[in-house]
Amino acid sequence: MSLTDKKNILFTRSLSSEHIMYAEKLGLEVTAKPFIQIDLMPLSKEKTDLINSKPKSNWIFTSQNAVKSIAENLSSLIALGEKKVFAVGEKTAEELLKIGIEALLPEQHNSQSLLLLLEKQSASSYIHFSGNLRQNNISDFMTEKEFDFEEIECYQTNLYQPDVTITDFDAICFCSPSAVYSFFNRYKINETVPCFAIGSTTAVKLLDFSEHVVMSENTNVYSLLEICHNYLNS
Incomplete structure (x- = not known):
């Protein structure tokens, strides 16, 4: 050609x-x-203490960048224990596997499909590791369900x-x-x-x-x- x-x-x-x-x-x-340019953020002591105060909260990752940020701070967090970890996208799940975390994936690789998967869970406590330009659909879902929910901003997206x-x-x-x-x-x-x-x-x-x-x-x-x-x- x-x-x-x-x-x-x-x-x-x-x-x-x-x-x-x-x-x-x-x-x-x-x-x-x-x-866009991505800047990973170190977890502050306040955020680390908040995460560790909720040992039974399931974790949500919707971006590889969030995983990379947490990977740099993993030693300061308590062990996963029996909590579940959810990921959107194959690449996000692959990044989690690199740090020894196996994630559950929704049928479709988008946040709407993730919400359908979360509806089937018995858990009612979640932590979403996200960036500064995150969408609101996950937090809106958690508010509607009256779940215990925290958003941990761990990277910055700069235009x-x-x-x-x-x-x-x-x-x-x-x-x-x-x-x-x-x-x-x-x-x-x-x-x-x-x-x-x-x-x-x-x-x-x-x-x-x-x-x-x-x-x-x-x-x-x-x-x-x-x-x-x-x-x-x-």
Whole structure:
């Protein structure tokens, strides 16, 4: 395949060399420009004491970043014991396994499916490890159920808007609602340019800015690249 046949894709996050090689095999020319920056936060003594004061509370992780933050502070937390740990997304669960924690996953890799799973549980006490730009659906659910619930903010998502020439790209890929917001806070795109999203939460956010949204239900970059290839060559 010649270079002229390749579709130019803008990814609004960083990609590994393996991702880029896979894209090239599919005939995609990928440019990775992160539109958010993540800062992991150390757990304060106040937060650590709060977590340890609730030894029976189940844990919820909706982001790899939250897991990475807790991994740096795990030694200060009491043992898991019999509590359950819930995760949204395969990659989040994989990060938890790296620190010896096996998580329960909902059928679909999104927070709405997580809430359906939580409804089936007998527990009524939860701790959600999250970032500063979290969605409110989990906390709203906990309030409605009158569960004992704490949110522990353990990472910061900062918006970042690099210089790009939007007209150079045949499609744009998003992996988080925060990246969607950051991108469209600076740029506008032609309505014919498709926007690809990982997961329903990101797709719903994209619909605020574009009607041309294509979603990957699998929460990994390889799946998103395959969908880009198939869609742009159909």
